[in-house]
Amino acid sequence: MKRSKPTNFGTNSSPQLPRKINSRAQLRDLQRAMANALFRPLNPQWGMQKRWIDGSSMEAVASEFIKPNDRLSSFERLEIYNRQYWFRTLDCLYDDYPGLRAVVGERRFMKLATAYLSRYPSNSHTLRDLGNRLEQFLTEEPQWSAPREELALDMVRFEWAQVVAFDGPAKAPVTPDDILDTPAAKLRLGLQPYLSLLELNCAVDDFLIAVKKRESDVLRGEASNAMEAAPKAAVRRKRVRLPKREKVYLAVHRHDNMLYYKRLDPEAFAILSSLGRGSTVEDACVEAVTASERTTIDWSAQLKDWFDAWSSLGWFCRRS
Amino acid sequence: MPANAFNGFTEYGVGIGLRVPHYRHILAKKPVVDWFEIISENFMVDGGRPLEVLDSILEQYRVVQHGVAIYFGSADKFNREHLRRLKRLVKYTNTPWLSDHLCWGSVDGRYTHDLLPMPYTFAVARHTAEKIRAARDYLEVPICVENVSSYAEYHASEMTEWEFLSEVVELADCGILLDVNNIYVSSQNHNFDPYDYLNNVPHHRVGQIHIAGHSKFEKYILDTHDHPVLDPVWKMYAHAIKLAGHTATLLEWDDRIPSFDEVHNEALKANKFRDKQLAATTA
Numbered sequence: 085m086k087r088s089k090p091t092n093f094g095t096n097s098s099p100q101l102p103r104k105i106n107s108r109a110q111l112r113d114l115q116r117a118m119a120n121a122l123f124r125p126l127n128p129q130w131g132m133q134k135r136w137i138d139g140s141s142m143e144a145v146a147s148e149f150i151k152p153n154d155r156l157s158s159f160e161r162l163e164i165y166n167r168q169y170w171f172r173t174l175d176c177l178y179d180d181y182p183g184l185r186a187v188v189g190e191r192r193f194m195k196l197a198t199a200y201l202s203r204y205p206s207n208s209h210t211l212r213d214l215g216n217r218l219e220q221f222l223t224e225e226p227q228w229s230a231p232r233e234e235l236a237l238d239m240v241r242f243e244w245a246q247v248v249a250f251d252g253p254a255k256a257p258v259t260p261d262d263i264l265d266t267p268a269a270k271l272r273l274g275l276q277p278y279l280s281l282l283e284l285n286c287a288v289d290d291f292l293i294a295v296k297k298r299e300s301d302v303l304r305g306e307a308s309n310a311m312e313a314a315p316k317a318a319v320r321r322k323r324v325r326l327p328k329r330e331k332v333y334l335a336v337h338r339h340d341n342m343l344y345y346k347r348l349d350p351e352a353f354a355i356l357s358s359l360g361r362g363s364t365v366e367d368a369c370v371e372a373v374t375a376s377e378r379t380t381i382d383w384s385a386q387l388k389d390w391f392d393a394w395s396s397l398g399w400f401c402r403r404s
Numbered sequence: 405m406p407a408n409a410f411n412g413f414t415e416y417g418v419g420i421g422l423r424v425p426h427y428r429h430i431l432a433k434k435p436v437v438d439w440f441e442i443i444s445e446n447f448m449v450d451g452g453r454p455l456e457v458l459d460s461i462l463e464q465y466r467v468v469q470h471g472v473a474i475y476f477g478s479a480d481k482f483n484r485e486h487l488r489r490l491k492r493l494v495k496y497t498n499t500p501w502l503s504d505h506l507c508w509g510s511v512d513g514r515y516t517h518d519l520l521p522m523p524y525t526f527a528v529a530r531h532t533a534e535k536i537r538a539a540r541d542y543l544e545v546p547i548c549v550e551n552v553s554s555y556a557e558y559h560a561s562e563m564t565e566w567e568f569l570s571e572v573v574e575l576a577d578c579g580i581l582l583d584v585n586n587i588y589v590s591s592q593n594h595n596f597d598p599y600d601y602l603n604n605v606p607h608h609r610v611g612q613i614h615i616a617g618h619s620k621f622e623k624y625i626l627d628t629h630d631h632p633v634l635d636p637v638w639k640m641y642a643h644a645i646k647l648a649g650h651t652a653t654l655l656e657w658d659d660r661i662p663s664f665d666e667v668h669n670e671a672l673k674a675n676k677f678r679d680k681q682l683a684a685t686t687a
């Protein structure tokens with residue numbers, strides 16, 4: 085196959101960089117070159133790949149813009165940054181997504197995370213947002229979590245909801261006085277931006293609690309150093325049983341700046357979701373109760389309990 | 405200089421970085437600390453626990469903001485949302501000055517989350533200085549730029565790092581956060597004399613100093629911030645305060661963080677050098 089003539093580093097071809105940098109455009113070319121090199125995944129030995137995307141020698145590519153010194157070649161100097169980039173970002177995902185890691189297993193998690201970052205490099209100034217497109221990625225490329233695609237997707241939505249609940253924005257909650265004079269047929273309530281409502285197909289909440297407990301047990305074992313290596317490895321080997329398929333409705337939120345998740349009845353979930361979409365309180369309740377298959381419930385008492393609980397948690401705010 | 409336009413005419417002493425593993429200790433024990441340096445990006449959030457912690461810290465302590473992601477040296481224009489959040493935090497903390505690095509880290513809206521070295525050219529210095537000026541005008545707070553440690557140099561560079569730093573801060577008329585550990589690390593990685601660096605930057609612009617530990621590998625030194633400060637760095641620190649005066653000094657310890665007291669005691673060693681130097685100048 086005939087290779088197209090290299091143009092610049094913004095493409096997959098090897099770079100032709102100016103030796104002088106006299107303009108912002110030239111600075112951008114250099115920065116693109118370096119960033120593209122850093123964003124390339126490491127080889128299985130955690131080193132920089134020996135070949136560039138177009139098959140040319142990476143040593144030659146690096147020496148285009150990086151000076152060697154008496155101890156390190158251009159390749160080796162660039163490799164320090166390449167490794168730092170991947171160690172930093174993979175570490176971050178490793179720490180922030182223990183649930184997804186437990187679902188797919190440690191080794192596959194690293195492959196998944198590498199593929200994810202290769203497709204979606206960070207688009208935010210903060211590592212907090214590093215996983216902000218994981219759900220999208222797993223939807224687009226389910227092969228990375230096969231055969232547990234559904235569970236992985238549920239888990240990633242759940243773990244991202246926790247990031248949002250931890251430090252997402254809060255609005256002033258509405259008080260009973262604020263809404264005293266508005267009839268339910270006209271009342272529309274906003275939901276706190278830090279609150280996520282999740283309809284899940286697996287009980288990932290219980291599963292994640294078990295995973296975190298196992299991880300802290302392993303850590304405690306390491307810290308106390310009470311046992312030799314073998315038992316520690318045994319603790320590691322013991323996997324938490326995967327959750328079975330069941331419908332779970334979950335609210336992920338914070339209260340007094342602590343993170344919580346709360347299971348919801350399907351009707352409660354339906355009401356909150358409708359409110360979130362802008363329905364009036366009356367419409368949301370009528371719709372949910374009408375659709376419900378449960379017939380033995382005193383709905384007016386139940387609805388009052390729910391609204392009291394949600395108000396006291398501060399979930400309602402004015403609609404923006 | 406101890407108090408100057410670049411650190412808001414303050415006379416801060418020895419501070420330490422506010423880090424998560426110490427939150428509980430600080431909030432419960434309220435230790436005496438001259439000031440805390442906070443990483444701006446950790447608090448540029450919309451709500452939740454980080455801001456609650458910040459509130460408690462601000463009630464008790466003086467706080468200075470240090471950023472890691474403004475990227476004055478990126479060819480990209482500023483991320484306006486980033487600046488807007490930063491300004492909101494500046495107003496909130498009332499930081500007397502603000503620092504970030506003389507580096508780049510993002511291009512085309514993609515972030516490396518690293519502090520990458522600049523090519524040292526006059527055109528790049530002009531571009532970087534313009535961005536610093538624009539940031540200062542928008543944020544309405546004095547800015548000090550910090551020299552980073554680096555592991556690579558570019559063919560395109562046409563001057564030394566200290567010449568580039570000097571050029572940028574003169575053009576931007578801003579301050580310097582002089583990181584003596586970073587100078588040491590880079591001097592070892594790029595074979596220059598760290599005292600040439602120290603001697604040849606505009607000392608009157610130094611608004612703050614960083615000290616930190618690093619890790620030695622076979623062929624290079626990595627700026628790991630996971631050790632006590634090493635002897636050659638303390639020596640450089642002594643020289644730096646001789647040149648720049650008793651400038652606000654901060655110990656960075658970001659990885660394998662020991663107890664609060666251990667970090668604080670390490671930082672307070674800086675006072676020893678100041679006292680020694682004071683004795684020498686008054687003798």
Ligand SMILES: [Fe+2]
Pocket residue numbers: 550583586614656
């Ligand atoms: Fe520093």
